[in-house]
Amino acid sequence: MTGEENRPAKRRKTKGNNPSIVKIGDKTIDLTAYLRPQENPVKKPPTNGVEKASPTTEEKQEPETKGNEKTEAGKPHKGVSKRHQNARATPMLRARKALPIWAHQEDIKSSLRKDNDILLIVGETGSGKSTQVPQFLCDEPWCRKKKVQVGSNTVNVGGMIAITQPRRVAAITLAGRVAKEMGTPLAPRQEGSVGYSVRFDHVVPKGTKIKFLTEGMLLQELLRDPSLRQYSAIIVDEIHERSVDVDLIAGFLKQILASDKAGRGGIPLKVVVMSATADVEKIQEFFNPQDVHSSMQLLRIKGRQFPVEIHHTDRPVPDIQEALIKQIFDIHQQEPLPGDILAFLTGQEEIEAAQRLIEEHSATLPSNVPKIQAFPLYGQLSIQAQQDAFKPAKQAYTRKVVLATNIAETSVTVPGVRYVIDCGKAKVKQFRARLGMESLLAKAISKSSAIQRTGRAGREGPGKCYRLYTAETYESLQEADLPEILRNDILGAVLTMKARGINDVLSFPLMDSPDVDSVEKALLQLLFLEALASDGTITEVGRKLALFPVSAPYGRVLLAAAEPEYDCLLEVIDIIACLTSGENIFHQLQAEDEPTRDDVEEHRKELYRREGDILTYLTAMQRYAAENADRIDWCRRRRINVRNMKQALSIRQQLRGICAREKLLAELPPPDPQPFVPLPPERADALLRCFLRGFALRTALLAPDSSYVTVQDRHVVAVHPSSVLHGHRREAIMFLEHVFTQKNYAKKVSAVQADWIVEAMGRR
DNA sequence: GAGCACTGC
Incomplete structure (x- = not known):
């Protein structure tokens, strides 16, 4: 659990005689190839790097200026580029100068000049770091786009600053604020200096210098461009929240910093890491100057909080x-x-x-x-x-x-x-x-x-x-x-690493490394999903899965659905769109709903399917999409989560687009509304068998005492009360989620036939 | 008979 990456031996698990042999059910799998270290991915820097002490700048808080957040915004200045010099921005400039971070402008700029590539800023809430730091840096000489030679090609490197956010709203609102401060329009197909990129919403004007994006978005960009060539700097904001995505980003950035920069034509990438909490030892240790050939300066900035x-x-x-x-x-x-x-x-x-x-x-x-x-x-x-x-x-x-x-x-x-x-x-x-x-x-x-x-x-x-x-x-x-990477399923993280060419995931640099058990579990599941070959390298299937904005098992179901054997891709897209749109599309019925409760149940009945939750979600999605009058009212009558359904439609559109591009879908289906046609039973069977391609290990059989016992580990699971199959007995069930709360619960449950499970397992 | 919070070409 230390952030050091060069001691994989210590993390190796010792299990029986050969630590690399594991069993799933009656299968024995050799993990040797998976765990084989590749040559050290972090290149040692030449030893001429002079270590600098990290100066800590403490700062006196500026006197509280009331209402600084509410200063009237100057109108966006058309025509761009000569920013924050014009007279209209003056009241806003005054507000910016009142921010605690303003006094550090020169420190921040100078700490990234010359050979210094990394800066750590600790700034409490209200210090202004998220809006000001990118503006301070975007006119620096090192931030210009440059033409360089990469291999035999001439390419552009740099010119933009990326700033990552854990949440979509933050990325969008910060972009809006910075665009106002700079007097530049934030609109697609216009010229401007500020943009943002989040799922379903990209506004990146021509000439963008500062781009706010979600962490997941930058990870996707990293898959396509491992050297992040379009950027001169990456600002990682809110790193203290320690999402899985930000941990992966930190690892990739560390690799870029430590590399010979050949992929960037020798041009360095500047990295600014920003945290709102003071416990930064781990971050400092991680971006250790020894490893990355640059000294990391630390700047502490007071926030603006009332006592x-x-x-x-x-x-x-x-x-x-x-x-x-x-x-x-x-x-x-x-x-x-x-x-x-x-x-x-x-x-x-x-x-x-x-x-x-x-x-x-x-x-x-x-x-x-x-x-x-x-x-x-x-x-x-x-x-x-x-x-x-x-x-x-x-x-x-x-x-x-x-x-x-x-x-x-x-x-x-x-x-x-x-x-x-x-x-x-x-x-x-x-x-x-x-x-x-x-x-x-x-x-x-x-x-x-x-x-x-x-x-x-x-x-x-x-x-x-x-x-x-x-x-x-x-x-x-x-x-x-505990950072998320130590608490969550790391299946997705491991797939991302493999897709980015990290073969030996155990020696990938991480601030906190998950234990070997979790990594093995993830590797085995990726093997089951055919995302990895038996030697542990990524397969074509794996590469495709990494591109889908859904978890790997769902991605696998999408790929299977396009095979002629199942031929149910559009239906599967509808279902996965619903499943991944939020916790549950059905609101829980409460006592307060009483006068309408029976009415709601009556309306919902036409959605419920005896095959289980998957078919119920499909019916809900198709009926919702077929609704031509008032969709919000349609949801209200059934107490269905409007937000989730809207999100589901966006996901559906996104997945259809990706499937069309990946040639899984010959042509895009006609636009809504389309008449609702219930899925005939034999098609429902094909659809459930298709889901087993991703979830065969998440199945349970009915025991004589009416409990369900999981196929893989022989645990008793109960069907969660949110499932339409709650209280029903079926020969076998497949569940998409498995959660312990009051009990061991199976959620998102469907009835399957035992021989389908055997069939799905037998394919491996 | 029960559901922390985010996120993704």
């Missing part, structure tokens, strides 16, 4: 719900209005219970006391219900309490919050490679997460944070959350 008073409990609370309610009403009675409360809870169930308690208590408040109103906020809530949590309370003299999951920690900002209550826990998804399943359980948060939650009270003024745990408990928390 937040922190309160811990004196002793551990026995009952979180009770403590929460008491805390809410204490704040309500002691603190003046306005000032809303944001409470962090673990999940929907807890939130709904708390909401009921608050409503009961609230009803007992005397009439001369301000009212209190609770709003839930979590990801699967409808757009409308989420927006209710952002709007000020409807009635006057009312305090709003937002009961939120982790969604309010990073993804959304609730305005008006002065008080935060932190229960100290969060649900975390963890992949258990040995069992091949995920778990989703509430666990203690990390210190950095607690600090992040606290900060949510100080966005608009001084605030208070009440932690429902003791100061000792806080001190005992982990410094940071």
